[in-house]
Structures are given as C-alpha cells and as structure tokens.
Amino acid sequence: MMEPSITSRSSKTKPAIFEEFFGLGQEETASPFLTPSSRKWAAHLTLKAALLAALLLVCSFVLSFFSSTQALSSLVLVFVYFLAGVPSLIESIEDLADFDINIDVLMTLAAFSSVLIGSSLEGALLLVLFSISGSIEDMVSAKAKGSINHLHKLSPTKATVFSSDGHLIERSVKDIEVGTSILVRPGEIVPLDGKVIEGVSSVNLVHLTGESLPVLKTIDDQVPAGARNLDGAITLCVTHTAADSTLTKIIQLVTQAQEAKPKLQRWFDRFSRTYALTIISLSAFFAISLHYILSIPFLGFEGSVYRAVAFLIAASPCALILALPIAYLSAISACAKKGILLKGGVVLDALAQCSTIAFDKTGTLTTGELTCTGIKQLSANEAHWNENEILAIAYALEKNAVHPIAKAVNSYASKKNITSASLKEFKSVPGYGIQANALFNNKELSVFMGHPEYILPHVNEEQKQQLNQELDVIRREGKILAVLMIDTHLFIFTFEDVLRPHLKDTLQKIKQKKQWKLLMLTGDHENNARRIADEVGISEYHANLKPEDKLNHVSELAQKGGLAMVGDGINDAPALARATVGICMGKVGSGAALDAAEVILLHDNLEYLDWLLRKASQTQAIVKQNLFIAIGAILMASIPALGGLIPLWVAVVMHEGGTVLVGLNALRLLKK
C-alpha cells in the first residue's frame, strides 16, 4: 500500500464547533463568535438571573420593614421586576401574539396587576417563582438537545480518499460516492460504511452493536461507519453514502424516537391552559359585572376592578406552580445523594407508571470486562506443562496489549503472581494474534496466541479436528476463548463476562416486590445472552439485536404499558430515547446514551434500581397531596376576596400559607 503523501490539516486547524452550536439550538454556550473562555458566562444564564432575582426579593422584603429604607426596598424591587419580569413579559406577549392564553400569561398578568393594587412584593414573588421554575425547565431541555450532538461528534466529517493519481486527499464524507476507496488508519473512526479491499485489522463495534470484543475484518468484510479501527490500516470501498450510513441511521433512529416519544406531561399541563383562560375571563367578567350586581363603583378600594384584580392574584397558581417543582426537586436531590441523576421530575411520574424493565447486557448487566475462567490442555501428551508455566508465556505475549482478552489474561496472571517468560522475535498480526519465540528450560520454543483461525494453519490434522470439536462445545456454553500454542502443544483459555455485583438480589426484589416483568435485549450472541439471563434470573431475552431491532422491541413494549430501559452504548441510544424512561449507566455509558436517557446511574449503581422505583411511587403520592392542598388554598383565598369578605392581605396570607404548606410537604421527599 502506498504511503500517505499529504500532511493532515487537522493538526493545524482548530476543530469546527458549528455542528455543536447548531446541535444545541444555537445556545450562546457554544457560540463560535465568542471566545472559549467567555462562553461559560452564558451557562445557565436564566437560572442565574432567577436566583439573583430571588435574592434581591428577599433583600427588598427585609428593607420594606424599615421606614428609612422603603425607597431602597422599591429600588431593589425594580431590579426584581426587570430580571424576572421582562423575560416573562416577552414570553407572554409572544404567546398572546400567537393567540395562546396559557399559565405564563395568567402569571404575568397577575404579577404586573399586583402593582396596581399595591401588592408589588406578592407580584414579584410570583415572577421569581415562575422564572426559577422556567429556568429549570430550560436546563433540562438543553440537556436533551445534547443527544444528537454526541452522535455527530462520533461521526467523522471527512475521510482520506485515494485520488485518481494515487495520492491521498481529505474529502468531506458528504462528497464521497459509493465505490470510492478510502483509507482508515489505526485509531481512526470509520467514516463511511464500506467493504475491506486491502489490509487486515480489528475493529471495535461496541458502540454500534454492543459487542464488547473487537471483531477481525479482512478482505471482503463489511465495516460499518462509527466503528473504531484498532490496530491495522485498512482500505475500504465505500458501500453507502454518508446519508445512508449505519451511523446516520442511528442518528435518525434517535431523532425519530425522541419525536415519537409520548410527552411526559402531567394532567396539570393540559389543565393549565383551561385554568388560565377561565381565571382571566372570570376576572374580566367580575370587573364589569360586580359593579351592577353589588352596586359598587368600578374604581377605588371598594371597586369592582380592585376586587377582580384581587381575585386574579389570589387565583394565580403560585402554590400549584410550587406544588410540583418542589416535590420533584426534593426527590431529585434525594436521588442525587444516592448517585442517581434525574433529568427532570416528570421522569419519576413516568417511572411510577412502568411495569416492565428491559436491560441491555454488555456494560449494563455485565461490566464489559472479561475474566479468565480456565485453561484447558487439548492433548494428553502435554502433561508436563503446568498452569503457571502456560500462564507465564501467555502473560509475556499479552502484557502490552489492550484487547479485553489480553487484559483478562494479565489480570489472571497477576492474581497468581506469575512472572512473564522471556520472549524473542515478538510479532503482532493485527486482528489475529501474536507470535514469538519463548525461552523455556534453555530451549527456544515458537509460541502463538490469539484467534483460533490464526492458530489452525500451524497445527496438524488431528489437532485441527480436536480443536474444532472443543471450540464447538465452548461456544455452545456461551463462553469466549483464545488459543495458545507452545511449540506443538495447544491450550484453550476460556473467558466470561463479569456480572455486576449484587445484581441478582436487586432484580429479584424488583420482580417479587414490585411485580415487574424483566427482560434482556442484547446485540450479543444467543449463547452468551442465554448464559447471562440464566445467571441473573431473567426469563425472557432477545439476542443478536441491531439498534433498530431493539428500538422495535422497546416501541412495542412502551405502547403496551410503561417500559423502563436500562442501557449504556450508542446502540442503546434509540431504545433509551423511545422507552417510557431511559436509564443509562453513568461511568461506562456513551455520550449519546447518556443524553438520550432520563435517568443516569452515576456510579453504575444498578443495585439502587429498586430504591429508585420506591422513590418514584412516593413522589407521585406527594405530588397528588400537594395539588389537593394548592387547589384548596386557591379556592379558600380567591372566593372570599372576590366577595369582599376578607381584606386582600388576609387573602394573600391564605394564598401564601398554602404555598408554604405545599413546600413543607414536598420536603419530606428529601429523606433517603
């Protein structure tokens, strides 16, 4: 193969950040026009403004108690109205321009109307509560936007193409047609789907298929875009354009799954539009009709307009708005202490409605690492080799490799305090294995270790037959293997996936106490899947699944009833996005999966799953109680205020009393 004749530009130019900017919905935090150091100024700006407004409101409230600082209190209050009021006003006017009368409009109207009847502190409180609630929603939706962005980051934007005169040039993947030859160097991500036409290498497909072991790719093998090329340079003939590549399909699947997902809106959200319209209409009606019904004037403290505004303020859903966020925030905080990150409180509602939980295998039920379970000598005449001697040679061969099998061999040898043998003429064949000459008992022996196909050409017919029979048995057991050949002697190393600790107990609790249905969805082989499912007590499993197959299973189950999906890889991202609730392993999880999921187990602490489900049920109960208290407080404050039975300050106290009660009830969720 000819050597590359160009220097890569990538080392000279900074990576473009335009895709990230547009992927995040043109967020200032990714603006290409800002200096990288000043972008952090834009982070959580709405939340910062809301919190500053809350602080200023407290200052204004304290200053209002002293006659000498009344003006200062008003000065500070003006800033509260500016920080919290202007964004609400803009949103409300934009909604009104679209003929949409909703809770935003009601709250803004009530807050600004309060100034007219001398209750500007109450109005400011409404605005601050509303802006805090809104900014938290902004934060959650910003996180959701990152999902596709991570997938795009994985997808290379350019590829190295062989030009007609044999030179290597870089081209945008969008300009590369089917049939073009591209070079993929070791360590690079495969930019487009293709067929190998030159070279041999191992590629890692873990993010695409969930398969944890590197896969050997030789001439005529298909390699999907998004795979990582590990050890050898390969030339591919492109089989799909960028628009049809495997990775693009996954991106499309995630996008479709996010769009198809039923919105986790509570009944309160649906109810809020009707509520807002009713209260605003009633206020307008009372302002006009009370003048005639009760024979009171329009204006003045006893006037119908005053009473209508008082009704509007008392009926503003302050406690309702607080009822849900505080409950959810308390639950979120309690979860965070356990290392469980929730993207919004509504996730808990959704989780409480689920009755089925599906698990990915590699990286989720298992750690994604291998453990060596034994070494088997193939022929009887190898009796003079003991395990330590075999391990010393295997350790010497594999100690510098990063392959999961090599890691498992090294770990096994370390546990047994094995010292590696001396090697000469070490040679690595990418994707296949390793060979060398080992010095053993003053003799130099040729040794090979790796894939069975790498060893088979070096053995006689009898050994070949024996080896094939043995391989069939081991593969049926769902185990992974490697073959070591020392001189003419063969040894088979067997490996298994490592299960996560305490997993069986947790799954049994979920099955028995919560009566949930458990199943496993994996891209791994049937045998391996069956072995793991049996070990952890999952009766239903589906193996050999592509990302779209997983998505289909999840879509079907999510439609039948609530489904929680636990996964970690990019191949799980569409299913995590489509499930009623997606749960992702935080440590091993890919960026796309982390973004597509609503729950992140930060320490891969799967053993807290049953605790999380209990917390979800508890949160739902407290939310219902809070809604009952909030609606009660609104009715008790607004109706007497309208009838002029109680003065406005009493109405405000009752109104705020409901708010405090709701807050205290919600704080119970902070308990672990």
Add this chain to the structure above:
Amino acid sequence: MSTDHFKGKTAVKHVAEAQARGIIAAAEIHGTEIPGSISSATDAARQTVILLLLSQTLLAYWNILPKQILASLFLLSFGWLIWMAGRSAWLGWARLERLHRILEEERWEIEHNREQEREELQALYEAKGFQGKLLDDVMDVLMADGDRLLKIMIEEELGLSLEVDEHPLKQSLGAACGTILAASLVLLFYYFWSTNGLYLASMAAILVSSGLSAHFQGNRLISTIIWNLGLNFLAVASMYFLLTFFHDLGLIQ
C-alpha cells in the same frame, strides 16, 4: 445544491454580499456606530428619550415648574442634537480615516515586502484547504495583479469589506433626524398632557425605534421592544428610588 442559492447572481458576487453581511453583523455597537443612517437614527432616538426621561424625573423631583421643565428639556434637546449629529459624523470620519490608513499600509507592504505578503497569502489559502501544486498556481494568479491582490488582502487578511459604509455625513443626518423626531414627540406630548404624556411619548418613541432596529437587523421584534422598554424603566425607576432614598436620609434637599 439549491438552484436559487445564488439568486441569479454570480458566485463571486454572492460571496461578496455574504461577507458584507458578515461585517455588518459583526459591527459592535458599544460606543461605536453601526454603519448605516437608519441604525444611527434609531440609536439616537433611544438615547434622546432616556436623556429626557431622566432629566424630567430629576427636575420634577425638585419641584421645578412644568413650564421651566419644558424649557429645560427643549434646551437640553438642542444641545444634545448638536452632540449626537456631530458625534456620529466624527465617528464615521474617524473610522474612514482608519480604514484609509490600513489600506495605505497594506499597499506599501505589497509593494515593498512581496515575499512576506506571498507567505501570508499562502498561509491563508492553506488554511482554506489548498495544497501542493494547486496552491502554487493560486498564488501565482493572485500575485500577478496588484490591484486584485490588495483587495484580497484587505478582505481575507484584515476581514474588511469594501463598499459597505455610508458617508459620515449621511450617518450624521440619520442621527440628527432620530434625535429631532424623538425629542419633538416627547416634548409635544409633555406640553399637551404633562408627565403622563411624556411617559406615553417616550414609550412610543422607544417602541418605534427599537422595533425599526429589530426589523432592519433581523432580530426578534417583541423581545427587542420589551428589553428596551424594560431597560428604560429600570434606569428611570432606579434613579427615582435612589433619589428618594438619598432624600429620606437628608443627603438631598
């Protein structure tokens, strides 16, 4: 590629227009003028309104008679008009002088340091992805024509666009018109409807000027108007309450 991407123009013309839009969008308003008489008019109108609002609040607080306030605001507007128009023209000329000087420096560089200029140009085009023989060919073509080379260096190296600025006097006229219109509206309303009239006219002037700015710059209309109104309210109310606080403390009589 979309067939109407160039909208009937040549690719070169299209790129030139895109660059012109880029430099207008990148122009910083803090303390300087956006090129364009309309921008200077809307900016001057907003500044005039806030000046009159703050002045009226201050004068009314000290119990100065409305007629005297009106006269004071008129006189203030007159002086302000001269300052705004003159400032706009001066900033325009200062910018033009700076651009001419840069142009002269670049021409001198091209005439006296051709090798270094070629290196700079080569670096620019390497960053655009040109390499090997193709890069050498491009360099030869560009270096062959001095006039074209100067234009490219001005646009590519310095990031400036040609033929996008209006004459300073035209910008100045815009600023003068904005000031006169805003001041006339506010003073007339104050004359007929006292303080409430002044507030109403100020709101109208801010609404129209910020609305026009948003329209010409392609920004969100409602958001721009509300932020401008909010900022004006914040400025006036803050001054008023601070004044009251100082008064309560006895620092101001």
